[in-house]
Amino acid sequence: MPSYDLHQLPSVTGTIVLNLSPASVSQFLLHHGEDSSLISRRIIPFLRESVLAGSGLIKILLPSSSGFVVQSDILERRMVDCLDVARTQSFLVPAQHVNGYHVNEYMAMEVQQVMSRCFGAVAVQSEDASDQINEELNKRMSLPWLSPSPIPRKRIAIVGGGSLSKLKGFLDAAASLNIALVVLDEPGHWISNDLYADSRENFVSIDMSVTADLPSRFAAALSDYQNTNEERGRIDGLYTLDEHLISYVSQAAALLGLHTSPPDSIALAQNKFRTRQLDVNVYCRLVSSVKDLEQLLAEDGPRLSYPLIVKPSKGWSSEGVWKVANEQELRTRVPMLWQDAFTAWHGHDVVIETYIDGPEVDANLVLVNGELVFFEVNDDFPSPGDYDITDKDRVSTLSKAPVANFVETSNMLPSALPHDEIEALRQKLHQLVLAAGFTNGVLHLEAKLRNSSCRYTESTESDEQMDLKPIGPSKAVDMKPEDVFLIEINPRAPGWQEIEATAHAYGVSYYSLGLLNALADTARVSSLSQPFLGGAQYHLQLLFVSAHKGGVYRYGDICPTVLSQLATNAKDIKARVVKCATLMEDGQDVPDPRTGMVYGNFIAYFLIASRNDRQGAMRLGRIVENTVRVLTDGF
Structure with missing residues (x-):
């Protein structure tokens, strides 16, 4: 193959790169017509589309090692947001066995033989970036993406399907990992619709009412499913996306003899008071009634050091978490957590501990x-709750929220x-x-x-x-x-x-x-x-934009509108906002955050990248959040 350029990447990547110029690609397409082969069905369309899109170089990726593919879309996952890459595509199927060859063996093959052995391809925007992309392939593909052992098809029962936005990532991952999914949820759940039949293997209707016998109901439903589906019935694992179901699902897995973290460990982790006992180095008390609170104040009141944190012992999403500055606030906030709206989800146990x-x-x-x-x-x-709630100017400047709760605002990766x-x-x-x-x-x-x-x-x-x-x-x-x-x-x-x-x-x-x-x-x-x-390949801000008030959300899918408006001033907006999603639906009833009920409080989230510095991501994040506020009338 004297006219083609082969590069052996470090052995840990299991990859050899064949560089093809647009002219070489055009010549290949001219001499190799379409048929039912892998080349025609997958590689030729990629080559044709890349040339038409003006790519400066195509990198054909060849295996230098042999084994079974641990995840069929590993190339797309690892080349995500790679600079100067226009398109990436894997040509693998789940659990496929790949045969690797030495560079010299590839050199002795006809080009069509070489192409038929490739596992993926990368379209590069400019030929000048060739060495840079090879280095990126080294950084990103240095992992054992081939297994020496076969990867048999397994089946997981997802208990509680959740929303499409929460489940989609698991559906995609399962397909690429050679895992079939069976979903258990209430009759009529969206994934039971035939529109989603290709995303899951089966759907099992079940009463999801949270009662003491829920683990045994899960176990019984799955046992029945296995007994009545001989060919596609064996359940190899259980998983749930719903936090309030984790303990029940772990107990069901134990009943079925499936792998799970110890149910006792999960119960401990979901009890914030018990978790504190792992490392007692601050003041921490548990109260479950007004009588308990009065007894605590009678015994510890003179010695209490404020501020204190008040929160449900079994809680999530920062619901009902308050910082209290004095006894009066403590007497006000704790009883709020004994309202039916809270106890229905989080129980009556309330933790009071040092801030x-x-x-x-x-x-x-x-x-x-x-x-x-x-x-x-x-x-x-x-x-917002981390700031002194009496310092109105500071709260306005830093938290930009009128309510001093503990709802998420922003994360930065890496630390x-x-x-x-x-x-x-x-x-x-x-x-x-x-x-x-x-x-x-x-x-x-x-x-x-x-x-x-x-x-x-x-x-x-x-x-x-x-x-x-x-x-x-x-x-x-x-x-x-x-x-x-x-x-x-x-x-x-x-x-x-x-x-x-x-x-x-x-x-x-x-x-x-x-x-x-x-x-x-x-x-x-x-x-x-x-x-x-x-x-990390860049500094990344995970920006949450939450509602500042309760009411009915009436602003539709806000993310496309935000990006469209910002694109007029920032031409690289799509490259810097690498992912986003609107988290509220039109007509959704949003609770007033002043009540402490903040579950479902997020309007949208944005992933904002900067390859230079953290401040670059945060500056754009500030613009994005302000734009959302304007477009939603300060909702």
């Missing part, structure tokens, strides 16, 4: 047999904390999840750092905003275990918006890892937990 000042983080980790195979720390920017503080988080949080009894799985933790060398400060620069910055001159900080303050352990992956953020920044998909963990497929969990070499 910890310091940078807050989201820490996501993946465990395999007790070992950390992936760990990331994201900066969780202050919520700006220094290495030693991230390492302290890694060690302490790993220790705590092991103490809670977790050895395998994807976990989402929230924590704060006391005595950090950094804090959130306002910039004096007019074009910058608040960010996490060193308090003073750079100095080594002797971080102690007690400086890591665990807020909560969530026995699940982060919310789907943060799942998307991590997938874009690091190339690691919690959609895939969550499903594989449900199957106890530790080999593939370890393989797919490898981030890009060098870490």
Whole structure:
């Protein structure tokens, strides 16, 4: 093949690159007509469309190693948002066996033979970027994407289908992992519609009423399903997207003899008071009635140090979380959590504990047999409730919200904390999840750092905003275990918006890892937990725009309107806002955030990237949020 350019990438990538110029592609298309072969069905359309789109170079990717594909769309997932790449396409099918060859063997083949062996292709915008893309392929494909062992088809029951936006990532991941999905939910759930028959293997109607016998109802329904579907009935794992069902699903999995985290560990993690007992280093009490509250005040009142945090012991989405500055506020906020609207979801147990000042983080980790195979720390920017609610100017400037609750505002990936503080988080949080009894799985933790060398400060620069910055001159900080303050352990992956953020920044998909963990497929969990070499590919802001008031949402799908308006002034807006979604539906009734009920409070989310610095992402984020506020009349 003297007229073609072959490049052997590092062996860990299992990849050899064949460079084709547009002229070479045109010549190939001229001499190789369409037939029923793989070349015609998949490769030729890609080549033709790339040439027509004006690509400067096509990189055909050839396997240099042999094995079974761990995930068929691995190329698209790992090349996400790669600079100077116009198009990427995998030519693999789930669980396919791939035969790899040495460079010299490819050189001895006819071009059509070579093309028939490729596993994917990348269309590059400019030929000048060829070496750069090879380097990116090295960074992104340096993971074991081929398994030495066959990958049999498995079946997972998803209990509680949720919304399309929450489920879609799992549907796509399952298809590429050779996993069939059976969904259990109420009769008439949207995924039971024939329109979605290709997305799931089957749908099982079940009464989802939350009662004590729910785990046994799940187990009985799945046992019946397996008994009546001999060919496609075996259930290999259970999974749920709904936080309030995690404990019930783990109990059902135990009843069926399927892999699960210990139900006792999940119950502990979902009880914030019990979780605090793993690391008691602050004041923390539990109250379940007015009588309990009065007794606490009688016994501890004179010694209470404010501010304090008040929150449901079994809660999620920051619902009912308040910071109280004095006894009067404590007497006001705690009884609010005993309203029927809260107790129906979160029960009567209320935690009262010390408010910890310091940078807050989201820490996501993946465990395999007790070992950390992936760990990331994201900066969780202050919520309105973190500020002094009596300081109206400060609240207006920094939180931009009229209600001092703890709804999410913004995350930044990766964290700006220094290495030693991230390492302290890694060690302490790993220790705590092991103490809670977790050895395998994807976990989402929230924590704060006391005595950090950094804090959130306002910039004096007019074009910058608040960010996490060193308090003073750079100095080594002797971080102690007690400086890591665990807020909560969530026995699940982060919310789907943060799942998307991590997938874009690091190339690691919690959609895939969550499903594989449900199957106890530790080999593939370890393989797919490898981030890009060098870490995150850019600074990424996960921006949440929440409602500032209650009422009925009447502004439609706001994201396309926002992007269209911004595109007139920022030509690269599509490259910088790498993903977004409107999270409210027209006509949706939105609760007043002053009540503390904030579930379903987000109008939209945006993933905003900057390859230069954090402030670049945040500046655009500020513009995006202001645009949403204007277009929704301050909703």
